[in-house]
Amino acid sequence: MQKYGMTKIFPIDYSKSVEIFEKYGDILKRNQCYMNVWKLFYKTHMFDGWNVSICFGYSIVTAYDSTICVEHAFLMTKGNEILDITCRRKESKYFVLASFTAEEYLNFILQSEITDLSNLRFLQELKKDFEK
Structure with a gap:
C-alpha cells in the first residue's frame, strides 16, 4: 500500500x-x-x-x-x-x-476489522489466483 x-x-x-x-x-x-x-x-x-x-x-x-x-x-x-x-x-x-494494487486491495478486504470476510470462498479463490 x-x-x-x-x-x-x-x-x-x-x-x-x-x-x-x-x-x-x-x-x-x-x-x-x-x-x-x-x-x-x-x-x-x-x-x-x-x-x-x-x-x-x-x-x-x-x-x-x-x-x-x-x-x-x-x-x-x-x-x-x-x-x-x-x-x-x-x-x-x-x-x-x-x-x-489489486492484490493489496484483496488482502485489505480479507483482513478488514469491520467485517470478517476471510471465510468467504470466492475471496479465498481470488486470493489464490493472485498468488499464482
Whole structure:
C-alpha cells in the first residue's frame, strides 16, 4: 500500500472515466464509489494488464459556494491521473490517502476489522489466483 496524505492534488482523466462508466455501466451505480470499485475489481477483467491502483481518499467538490472534501474511492493510473467512475465533473480533483494494487486491495478486504470476510470462498479463490 502506498500512502500519500493530503499534500498533493491529482487531476481526473475525465474522458477515460466516462468511457469506463459507459463500458461497465450495467453493474455500476452513481454515488456508490466503494461498491463500484469492488464491482470493477470482482466482476470484470479490467485490472488484467491495466496499470491502475485502487485508491481511498477525497474528491474536492464545490457546492453552495463552498469547497468541501468528500470521502471517496476511485482508481489512479501509473501516470497519476484519476479514473473516477462516479464522477460528473471534468474539473474534479482528488487527494489520495492510500493506493492499493489489486492484490493489496484483496488482502485489505480479507483482513478488514469491520467485517470478517476471510471465510468467504470466492475471496479465498481470488486470493489464490493472485498468488499464482
